[in-house]
Every structure is written in structure tokens, then in C-alpha cells.
Amino acid sequence: MLATEQELFITSPYSPGSPLFLPNGAYVFNKLLSFLRAQYQQYGFHEVITPTIYKKSLWEKSGHWANYKDDMFEVRGRGASGRVEGTEIGEEEEYGLKPMNCPGHCVLFKSQRRTYRELPIRYADFSPLHRNEISGALSGLTRVRRFHQDDGHIFCRPSQIMEEISLTLEFVSMVYRTFRLPPFKLVLSTRPADKYIGTIDEWDAAENALKGALERSGRQWSINEGDGAFYGPKIDIVLEDSDGKEHQTATIQLDFQLPQRFGLKYQAPAPGLEKRGISTTDPELLREVGFVTPVIIHRAVLGSLERFMALLIEHRNGCWPFWLSPRQAIVLTVNSKSGSEAVRGYAKTVQKRLSGLQISRDEADGIRVPQFIHQQTFLVDVDDSDRSLNKKVSEAKRKGYNMIIIVGQNNVQKRTVDLDITGQPDQDEATSHLSKVVGKTMVEDLRS
Amino acid sequence: MLATEQELFITSPYSPGSPLFLPNGAYVFNKLLSFLRAQYQQYGFHEVITPTIYKKSLWEKSGHWANYKDDMFEVRGRGASGRVEGTEIGEEEEYGLKPMNCPGHCVLFKSQRRTYRELPIRYADFSPLHRNEISGALSGLTRVRRFHQDDGHIFCRPSQIMEEISLTLEFVSMVYRTFRLPPFKLVLSTRPADKYIGTIDEWDAAENALKGALERSGRQWSINEGDGAFYGPKIDIVLEDSDGKEHQTATIQLDFQLPQRFGLKYQAPAPGLEKRGISTTDPELLREVGFVTPVIIHRAVLGSLERFMALLIEHRNGCWPFWLSPRQAIVLTVNSKSGSEAVRGYAKTVQKRLSGLQISRDEADGIRVPQFIHQQTFLVDVDDSDRSLNKKVSEAKRKGYNMIIIVGQNNVQKRTVDLDITGQPDQDEATSHLSKVVGKTMVEDLRS
Ligand SMILES: [Zn+2]
Ligand SMILES: [Zn+2]
Numbered sequence: 001m002l003a004t005e006q007e008l009f010i011t012s013p014y015s016p017g018s019p020l021f022l023p024n025g026a027y028v029f030n031k032l033l034s035f036l037r038a039q040y041q042q043y044g045f046h047e048v049i050t051p052t053i054y055k056k057s058l059w060e061k062s063g064h065w066a067n068y069k070d071d072m073f074e075v076r077g078r079g080a081s082g083r084v085e086g087t088e089i090g091e092e093e094e095y096g097l098k099p100m101n102c103p104g105h106c107v108l109f110k111s112q113r114r115t116y117r118e119l120p121i122r123y124a125d126f127s128p129l130h131r132n133e134i135s136g137a138l139s140g141l142t143r144v145r146r147f148h149q150d151d152g153h154i155f156c157r158p159s160q161i162m163e164e165i166s167l168t169l170e171f172v173s174m175v176y177r178t179f180r181l182p183p184f185k186l187v188l189s190t191r192p193a194d195k196y197i198g199t200i201d202e203w204d205a206a207e208n209a210l211k212g213a214l215e216r217s218g219r220q221w222s223i224n225e226g227d228g229a230f231y232g233p234k235i236d237i238v239l240e241d242s243d244g245k246e247h248q249t250a251t252i253q254l255d256f257q258l259p260q261r262f263g264l265k266y267q268a269p270a271p272g273l274e275k276r277g278i279s280t281t282d283p284e285l286l287r288e289v290g291f292v293t294p295v296i297i298h299r300a301v302l303g304s305l306e307r308f309m310a311l312l313i314e315h316r317n318g319c320w321p322f323w324l325s326p327r328q329a330i331v332l333t334v335n336s337k338s339g340s341e342a343v344r345g346y347a348k349t350v351q352k353r354l355s356g357l358q359i360s361r362d363e364a365d366g367i368r369v370p371q372f373i374h375q376q377t378f379l380v381d382v383d384d385s386d387r388s389l390n391k392k393v394s395e396a397k398r399k400g401y402n403m404i405i406i407v408g409q410n411n412v413q414k415r416t417v418d419l420d421i422t423g424q425p426d427q428d429e430a431t432s433h434l435s436k437v438v439g440k441t442m443v444e445d446l447r448s
Numbered sequence: 449m450l451a452t453e454q455e456l457f458i459t460s461p462y463s464p465g466s467p468l469f470l471p472n473g474a475y476v477f478n479k480l481l482s483f484l485r486a487q488y489q490q491y492g493f494h495e496v497i498t499p500t501i502y503k504k505s506l507w508e509k510s511g512h513w514a515n516y517k518d519d520m521f522e523v524r525g526r527g528a529s530g531r532v533e534g535t536e537i538g539e540e541e542e543y544g545l546k547p548m549n550c551p552g553h554c555v556l557f558k559s560q561r562r563t564y565r566e567l568p569i570r571y572a573d574f575s576p577l578h579r580n581e582i583s584g585a586l587s588g589l590t591r592v593r594r595f596h597q598d599d600g601h602i603f604c605r606p607s608q609i610m611e612e613i614s615l616t617l618e619f620v621s622m623v624y625r626t627f628r629l630p631p632f633k634l635v636l637s638t639r640p641a642d643k644y645i646g647t648i649d650e651w652d653a654a655e656n657a658l659k660g661a662l663e664r665s666g667r668q669w670s671i672n673e674g675d676g677a678f679y680g681p682k683i684d685i686v687l688e689d690s691d692g693k694e695h696q697t698a699t700i701q702l703d704f705q706l707p708q709r710f711g712l713k714y715q716a717p718a719p720g721l722e723k724r725g726i727s728t729t730d731p732e733l734l735r736e737v738g739f740v741t742p743v744i745i746h747r748a749v750l751g752s753l754e755r756f757m758a759l760l761i762e763h764r765n766g767c768w769p770f771w772l773s774p775r776q777a778i779v780l781t782v783n784s785k786s787g788s789e790a791v792r793g794y795a796k797t798v799q800k801r802l803s804g805l806q807i808s809r810d811e812a813d814g815i816r817v818p819q820f821i822h823q824q825t826f827l828v829d830v831d832d833s834d835r836s837l838n839k840k841v842s843e844a845k846r847k848g849y850n851m852i853i854i855v856g857q858n859n860v861q862k863r864t865v866d867l868d869i870t871g872q873p874d875q876d877e878a879t880s881h882l883s884k885v886v887g888k889t890m891v892e893d894l895r896s
Pocket of ligand 2: 548549601746747
């Protein structure tokens with residue numbers, strides 16, 4: 001409902017479960033990505049771009065082909081492939097449309113020789129993922145077949161687990177605070193009673209590292225004894241909304257299995273101790289150099305970006321924070337018998353100044369000059385239709401504009417604007433933006 | 449070869465023709481996207497995000513299923529879909545993995561009622577696209593199965609064709625100049641002799657609009673009589689490299705057919721004249737309001753981003769422009785018997801200051817503060833290994849670092865750095881960056 005009014009996305013019977021983002025929705029989506037990318041710099045994540053389809057043999061290696069069958073789409077060449085002379089091995093093979101990024105990241109890790117000095121290696125990936133949900137379950141942005149995660153995989157030494165989990169929990173805290181989400185709970189799931197891989201020693205060490213990180217976070221956490229996956233313990237992040245409903249948004253999953261399946265390894269001294277996460281200064285032991293299997297930490301902070309957008313819309317009652325809003329401001333004109341052209345012209349000037357977008361041209365040939373990549377701009381619309389101001393204001397409010405800016409003949413002469421930011425949940429935020437943007441731009445620039 | 453040294457991407461037999469971008473390659477790729485996004489603001493393009501798979505019925509409507517068969521991948525649910533009660537229409541249908549974005553954009557255009565006032569509507573899309581090239585043809589970034597275009601579709605009124613083509617040509621000029629590419633040629637392909645849709649009147653009007661825009665561009669252009677597609681005339685942009693080899697990078701394609709196939713329309717007064725691109729002020733004619741089919745302009749500026757990256761690497765001999773480089777700077781330490789710890793510490797300080805990345809923490813709970821989205825940062829590495837300076841310098845040059853920054857004991861005391869930017873093709877650019885970044889950061893900040 002709110003999503004329709006905001007023109008964020010549509011759905012189509014041509015691709016059930018794959019939302020088509022309209023410009024407003026794509027804007028919010030991209031802004032979330034920009035936000036995360038800026039944070040990746042300080043948390044040492046490196047973005048990679050990986051294929052959409054992989055041959056069956058990859059999914060057999062990862063275990064998805066056998067265990068995740070019902071949730072996957074299968075892909076085949078319709079024409080040329082498999083029918084040419086001298087085809088490569090596996091040419092006739094079918095592909096799987098990727099439901100997860102992990103196997104691709106393992107291929108990247110394995111493409112180079114690795115030593116303990118390079119670890120942890122942290123890959124991030126925003127690829128579209130596909131899971132074949134049954135059609136009856138599909139709904140808007142929450143139950144989909146195509147979605148994007150703020151997916152990340154940390155390849156680390158066993159001794160680095162606790163520090164990496166700590167950093168990830170801090171990352172989650174920082175992000176959830178930024179979005180003003182309610183406090184979250186942390187739940188640790190531990191080694192299952194019977195079916196698990198690895199030794200009890202390895203599990204104990206890993207679980208202790210996770211417990212240490214949870215303690216260090218200073219947050220409330222609980223334990224789900226025996227509820228971990230057979231390949232490693234995990235931490236779930238659970239958000240409680242205003243109705244008391246719980247949403248599991250993010251997961252931090254330790255994985256002993258995938259690195260083994262892919263034969264991942266790194267070179268390290270004292271490999272016997274290294275693999276148990278123990279460091280030594282004994283020169284005798286350090287003389288031996290060998291290969292050790294890294295641990296993988298699967299982690300997402302927002303989880304599915306589509307679901308996170310839906311959660312934000314609900315939590316904030318359809319009102320985006322100013323910085324994320326696809327409708328930051330609208331300039332409305334007050335109609336008058338005379339001077340409406342002047343008012344319209346002034347409205348355009350206000351729009352241009354507030355948007356921060358400056359179009360300049362090369363003096364020699366008149367060709368436009370490129371916009372600077374890091375220029376901060378704002379989305380400012382104009383409604384200069386002949387309708388009454390009341391109608392325009394109520395439409396602007398219904399559409400969720402953060403700032404409503406009104407200009408009439410009076411304003412043209414005085415070079416001012418009138419503002420309506422009532423109903424904004426973050427009036428402080430809006431006011432602070434106003435004084436920065438409007439204050440500076442309008443008062444200094446427009447009066448000149 | 450250059451791509452390997454620069455660690456841009458790898459290929460894998462698990463997904464032939466789908467390059468896996470390593471962090472350096474993903475960085476360049478994303479920077480190209482950021483650059484284009486910044487320009488989209490001034491050229492009125494709105495980014496959308498559209499599905500990867502569409503049911504066969506969409507591709508039948510667009511004509512791809514019949515005419516593009518050999519180049520497409522087919523997709524089917526492996527498990528649940530099609531086997532549940534009460535499935536939607538077409539549930540059993542197979543999907544096609546999209547080779548182009550146009551049909552999806554038609555679905556978006558059609559999702560709302562349109563009037564002449566809203567046009568032109570310009571959609572941009574960076575989706576991954578798949579085309580099933582035969583395996584023998586695959587090569588690096590140039591012949592691939594998975595790629596991304598800086599794809600755009602302009603839905604406009606017939607009377608807007610010339611202006612839109614002009615704007616697109618200006619956009620191309622601006623972008624190619626920014627990358628310091630050699631001058632390009634423009635080639636107009638006109639109506640085929642026999643097989644074409646639409647009337648000769650419509651073709652003549654469209655071709656005249658294209659010719660007008662070509663003339664207005666002030667560039668050299670030639671004509672390929674009768675070489676247009678049956679659904680509309682087009683302009684090819686052809687780049688000549690230093691060896692005289694021609695590369696077709698971008699295309700601007702007019703399309704009368706797709707809007708008809710999808711039944712696209714917009715409301716306009718005087719529809720009879722409107723569809724011939726003629727405007728009128730006759731109140732009698734304007735009284736009639738009706739529906740008119742828009743024209744679609746398919747356009748890409750860089751074309752395939754993968755191919756464009758390969759072209760840039762070749763054209764610039766592996767040396768990225770500073771702003772696009774994944775290796776902007778490296779700080780090398782001069783080894784000395786005493787004081788090497790001080791030098792290492794200073795190298796880290798220089799790295800931190802130059803990178804522009806500032807990590808600060810909340811005073812109350814010590815949690816990091818988010819990085820600002822629009823903060824400009826730089827990629828600065830450190831090599832403080834024990835190897836000789838000569839070895840480190842030559843490795844840094846081989847790896848293509850734009851700036852090589854050397855610090856020794858001398859520099860620690862004086863709070864200065866030594867610089868090596870020899871071999872930079874754009875010494876001016878580098879020097880200007882240096883004075884801005886290094887000058888300000890090092891001299892002002894480091895000396896304080
Ligand atoms: Zn994963
Ligand atoms: Zn197209």
C-alpha cells in the first residue's frame with residue numbers, strides 16, 4: 001500500500017517474485033548500497049563481482065545440487081552451446097542459477113596462493129540471487145524469488161574468529177543505530193548433538209570464540225543449545241518491531257565445511273597449532289611451515305535488501321529518513337492571477353539551487369562538463385500545476401516528501417521560501433538539514 | 449596479460465565466459481558506474497532495477513524467443529514450481545535468462561498511465577545480461593557470456609527524437625573526452641530497401657531528425673544507405689585505436705516496433721499530428737485527445753562495461769587514470785638498520801592521511817561512527833617489507849601504481865615524503881592531484 005503510493009516497485013506475471021524497481025525504489029536501493037560500500041572501507045571488506053550461473057559441477061562440490069535442489073533454478077543453453085566441435089569439458093552440462101554467493105567466493109579465494117599474512121580476506125557481493133519459492137508464498141518485497149543480500153564472506157585463521165565476530169557485531173550495531181531500528185537480540189546456536197563435522201575440540205574453540213565476542217559486545221544474548229548447522233555454530237540477529245513481532249534480519253554463520261569441500265588452504269608456520277587457533281613463539285615449532293584450512297564466516301548485516309526495505313517502510317510508517325528518501329523535497333507554487341510566470345520561474349530556481357546539481361559547459365565547444373562523482377545532490381521536485389495549494393500540499397504529504405517548500409509572489413520579491421516539515425518523525429534531522437542546505441543555499445546564493 | 453598483473457579478474461571453467469572480478473576489477477567497474485550515475489542526473493536518466501529471468505511469454509511478445517533463440521539461456525525451476533495446487537497462469541512455463549533489458553523497461557513504462565507531459569521518460573539499467581556465445585569464441589573481457597551494459601531506453605514523442613539524439617551524442621562526446629579516447633566516427637544506417645515496418649513518411653521524418661542531430665553535433669559522419677534494422681534507423685559510434693583498428697562501442701537505435709509489440713501508448717492532444725511529430729496551436733485540432741505510440745531509443749554510451757574496460761586497458765597501456773585506478777598510491781619504506789619501526793609507523797600514518805578514511809568512535813559506547821557516503825577516499829597501500837627499495841619500486845611500477853611514495857628515516861623527522869610519478873602518462877593530472885591531496889593532507893595535516 002505505502003509502496004504503491006511511493007512508486008517504489010511493481011510486480012509482473014512475466015517474472016513472479018522478481019520485483020521491478022521503479023526509479024524511486026532503485027534510488028533507495030542504490031543509496032543503501034552506497035551506504036554499505038562506504039562502511040566496507042572502514043571494516044576492510046572488498047567488493048567482488050561474480051557470475052550468475054555456474055555449472056552443475058560447482059553446485060555438486062558445494063553440496064547445493066544434492067541438498068538445495070527444490071530451491072534452485074536450472075539453466076541450459078537454448079542454441080549453440082554443446083553443439084560445436086571441440087567443446088570444453090562440461091560443455092553439455094547444465095548450470096544452476098545461483099542462490100548464494102559462497103561457492104563463487106571460494107573459487108576467488110582459491111585462484112591465488114595464500115599465506116597467513118594476507119588473512120583475514122573479506123569479500124562482499126551484492127549479486128542478484130534466485131531461489132525458487134513456490135508461487136503461493138510470493139509477496140511484495142518480503143517473499144521473493146529474486147533478491148539481493150549485502151552478502152559477505154570472511155576467510156580467516158582459526159585464531160581470528162573472535163576478533164572477526166566482534167567486528168561484525170560492531171558493524172551490525174553501527175548500521176542498526178543509523179537506521180534508528182529498535183534494539184536487537186542475539187542468539188547463539190551451538191553444536192548439534194549427533195550430526196556434525198569436525199572435532200569436538202574445534203567446535204569448543206569456535207563456540208568459545210563466539211561467546212567471547214558476544215560478551216564483549218555488551219549486548220543481551222541467549223543460547224540455542226544444539227541448534228547450530230552441522231557445519232558450524234552461528235549467531236542470529238533478531239529484531240523486535242513495535243507490535244512485538246520478531247524479525248530475523250542478519251546471521252553470522254561459522255563454516256568448517258565449505259573450505260574443506262573446496263580444498264581451500266593457506267600457508268602458515270606451526271600448522272599443527274595454527275589450525276587449533278594457538279600461536280607460539282617457539283622457534284622449533286615455527287620452523288615447520290605447512291598448509292592449514294581457513295574458516296569461513298558467512299555474514300550479512302541487512303540481510304535481504306528487499307526485505308530490509310520492506311521492514312524500514314513498515315517501521316518508519318512509510319517515511320524515509322531524509323538522506324535515504326527518494327522524495328526529499330518538493331517546491332509548490334501558490335497560484336495567483338498575475339505573476340504566475342514569475343512564481344514558476346522562481347520555483348525552478350529554488351529547485352535548481354537546492355538540488356546541488358550544477359550544469360556547466362566547456363567554454364570552447366559548449367559540451368557539458370562531467371558531474372563530480374562525490375558531489376552530494378538532493379532530489380527536488382516541482383509542482384507548479386494550477387491546482388489549489390491545499391490540494392498540492394495534501395498530495396505531497398501523501399506521497400511522503402520530507403520537505404514541502406512553498407513559494408508565492410511574496411517569496412519571489414524577498415527571495416525566500418516557506419517551509420512545511422510538519423509530520424516529520426525526525427524533525428531535528430530535517431531541521432538540521434534545512435539549516436545546512438536551505439540556509440546556506442537559499443540565503444547566501446539566492447539573495448546574491 | 450596486463451589484466452593478470454593488475455589482478456582485475458579471473459575466469460573459471462565453472463562459468464565459462466563469466467569473468468569473476470577480483471577486488472581491483474570490481475573497484476574499477478563500480479567507479480565507472482558511479483561516474484555514469486553522476487552524469488545520469490544531468491541528462492535526466494532514472495535508474496531502474498529489473499528481473500534477471502522472464503517467462504517465455506515475454507520473449508515471445510518481444511520477438512526474442514523466435515529470433516534470438518541460439519543466443520539465449522533457458523531457465524526452469526528444479527523443484528517446487530509447477531507442482532503446487534492452484535498455480536498461476538504460466539507457472540509451468542520456462543523462463544529465458546535476459547540478453548537485453550528493453551522488454552523489462554517496456555513493462556515498466558506500461559505499468560502506469562502516461563501523458564505527453566511526462567515524456568521523454570529515460571530509464572537506465574546496469575543489470576547483468578547473458579548471451580550464449582559458443583565456447584570457442586570466449587576471451588577475457590571482450591567475448592563473454594555474462595556482461596553489463598550502461599543500457600538506457602528513452603521513451604519519447606516523435607517530435608522529441610532529434611533533441612534526444614542530440615543530447616545522447618553530447619553525452620557520448622563528454623564521456624569519451626573524459627577518458628581521453630581518440631576521436632570517434634558516426635555512421636547513420638537508414639531504411640532497408642524492402643523489409644521494414646512503419647510508413648515511408650515515418651522513416652523519412654525519423655531519418656531527418658537523426659541527420660539534423662548529426663549535423664548539429666559538428667562531428668564527421670557518414671551514411672550506410674539501407675543498413676538500418678527493419679524496425680528503425682540507427683547511429684553507430686566507431687572508435688579508431690592507435691593501430692588503426694576500429695571498435696564499435698556505442699549504438700543509438702531508434703525503434704518503432706517494440707512499442708507496438710507491447711502496446712505502449714501515451715495520451716496527447718491532436719493525436720493525428722502528434723504521431724507524425726508535428727505540433728499545432730489550432731484549438732480545433734487540440735480539442736481531440738487520443739492515444740499515440742511512443743518511440744523507443746535504445747542507447748548505450750560505453751556499451752559493454754567489460755569490453756570498455758578491456759579497451760581502456762589497451763588504449764592506456766595498462767595505466768588507469770588516477771581517479772579510476774584501483775592502485776592510486778603505494779607507500780614504500782626505505783630499510784635501515786636503526787629506526788625501521790619509526791619508518792614503518794610513519795608509513796602507516798602517511799597511508800591513513802592520504803586515504804582520507806577517518807575512523808572515529810561514539811564517545812559514549814565506543815562504537816564506530818558511519819562513514820559519510822559522499823566522502824572522497826583514495827586507495828593507498830603500504831609495502832614495508834624488508835626487500836630493497838629498488839625491488840619495491842620496480843614491483844610497484846609493474847603493478848601500475850599511479851603514485852609511488854617513498855619514506856625513510858629522513859622523512860620521519862621532517863614529516864615529508866618523496867614522490868615518484870615518472871612514467872605517468874598524465875603527469876599533469878597526477879601533479880594536480882598531488883598538490884591537492886598530498887599538498888593539503890601531508891603538508892598541513894602531517895606537520896601539525
Ligand atoms: Zn554464504
Ligand atoms: Zn534495448
